[in-house]
Amino acid sequence: MKIGFFVTLSIVAFSSCKEENKKSASLGPIEPQAIKSHIAVLADDSLQGRKPFTIGETKTVNYISTEFKKLGIEPSNGDSYIQKVPMVEVTSTPSENMEITGTKGNLTFKAVKDFVAFTRREQDTIQLKNSPLVFAGYGIVAPEFKWNDYKNLDVKGKTVVVLISDPGFKANDKTVFRGDTMTYYGRWTYKFEEAARQGAAGIIIIHQTEPASYGWQVITSSNTGSRLYLQAADKHKSRCKLEGWMTEEAATKLLTSNGITGDIRAYSRKKDFKAVALNQSVTVGLSNKYKYSTSQNIIGKITGSKRPDETIIYTAHWDHLGIGKAINGDSVYNGAVDNASGVASMLAIAKAFKDSKEKPERSIIFLAVTAEEQGLLGSEYYSLNPIYPLNKTVANLNMDALGFYGETKDISIKGKGQNEVEDYILDILNKNNLDAVGDTRPSAGSYYRSDHFNFAKLGVPAIDIVNGITSKEHGAEWGKQQKQDYNEKQYHQPSDNYSAQMNADGITQIANILFNVGLKLSNESTFPNWKQGSEFKEARDKSMGK
Incomplete structure (x- = not known):
């Protein structure tokens, strides 16, 4: 220390x-x-x-x-201070390279340097092999804001690439979502949840420091090694096979090769935005170790x-x-x-x-x-x-x-x-x-x-x-x-x-x-x-x- x-x-x-x-x-x-x-x-x-x-x-x-x-302070759970929280610890080790292939050219991204990847699924190996890539803007379905990045889009078996935060960020218009005040739709947790609801095989969030509010070093320190999840009866098979992040630099290379350049946030907040099939596929794997145990909430009362x-x-x-x-x-x-x-x-x-x-x-x-x-x-x-x-x-x-x-x-x-x-x-x-x-x-x-x-x-x-x-x-x-x-x-x-x-x-x-x-x-x-x-x-x- x-x-x-x-x-x-x-x-x-x-x-x-x-x-x-x-x-x-x-x-x-x-x-x-x-x-x-x-x-x-x-x-x-x-x-x-x-x-x-x-x-x-x-x-x-x-x-x-x-x-x-x-x-x-009295114990709050009967005669105990402890509420047991059943969780699973999943340690995912991604393949060294993420390979992008297709008619728009090939790219190779390095683990940790360019991307992090992990899974909630409790299985020994995960493999995305030639999974078609789709840029889905902000990856948001928000009826109250009349917004649907997945409209008329079938992403089953595909990997979506999405932006962090929501369309209101730097829109200079408080009527776009809630302006610079992020809604839950801007959170990475929501992005992962929505991609799973849409049936995507994988989801990769593009990291940008300002809208994320933290740098790439936070992404790597928080998302490499073991991760914890509440235990689920389906062993999290309802979630995407792979969840992850890529650097803005890597994303720029990927999107540029498909003709998407300039301010991608402004491009994606246009009301007529439609998701873009990138004519490229991703191949990346995960080897996983997992163990089941209980963590503990501590609870007392007066x-x-x-x-x-x-x-x-x-x-x-x-x-x-x-x-x-x-x-x-x-x-x-x-x-x-x-x-x-x-x-x-x-x-x-x-x-x-x-x-x-x-x-x-x-x-x-x-x-x-x-x-x-x-x-x-x-x-x-x-x-x-x-x-x-x-x-x-x-x-x-x-x-x-x-x-x-x-x-x-x-x-x-x-x-x-x-x-x-x-x-x-x-x-x-x-x-x-x-x-x-x-x-x-x-x-x-x-x-x-x-x-x-x-x-x-x-x-x-x-x-x-x-x-x-x-x-x-x-x-x-x-x-x-x-x-x-x-x-x-x-x-x-x-x-x-x-x-x-x-x-x-x-x-x-x-x-x-x-x-x-x-x-x-x-x-x-x-x-x-x-x-x-x-x-x-x-x-x-x-x-x-x-």
């Missing part, structure tokens, strides 16, 4: 400041040192990057469970004094990427920010509730979920197998990758305008002279990228907040630069480490806000709902019998 936390960032970001600590404390009872003490353990090399199915999982689960017990069957659920994912490719001599992906910061905050909030003189009338649930980095799997499993009925779940408050650069004057509400939990946050911000802003990177689709999304899909009002960019101490430009440096150089890299000089004031700021939101919700009898126009309102109304 390289000593130092975000070594490329300014040391000022990590300086301890008693005055700032007092400001954090004024929002609530949680103090930075309490959070730092947990991060120091969770992001230590001894936990080996907290990857599920490893000794790192065992140590992480033991730590969180032990902390719950120390605090007097039983409500008057309405114990009604719950507020705090979530934070405990997992990260484990041990991977060494960068600058460091191969342990510790995830200090992503997401030791969230778990540490949840533990601090649990202590704040236990120490509070005001006891909650509703039950408070603390849920540390597994395998978020593999596709939000732990929260998906819980939402489909809830220990507490979702129509009695008042709200989900999620914490993921919190601010590492001190307190901010603004708080970013992901999915701003979606549900009424936001109103509770706004009340706290107004009382503390803090500004509310939307997602600081709306094109990244952050609302669909963490565990609250699985609750939202099933109707539970769910929210995720993080620090904005306007540093109280250094201003907006400085804060923006810190976030940019993290996204470009630290996100899903071994350099996401802990150091004793870490400034946890911003993390504490978020933890205190969410503690107060949960405390207020716990002592009310009403249920917040989704706001008019939210795509999640219908599911909530149905579950509540409206």
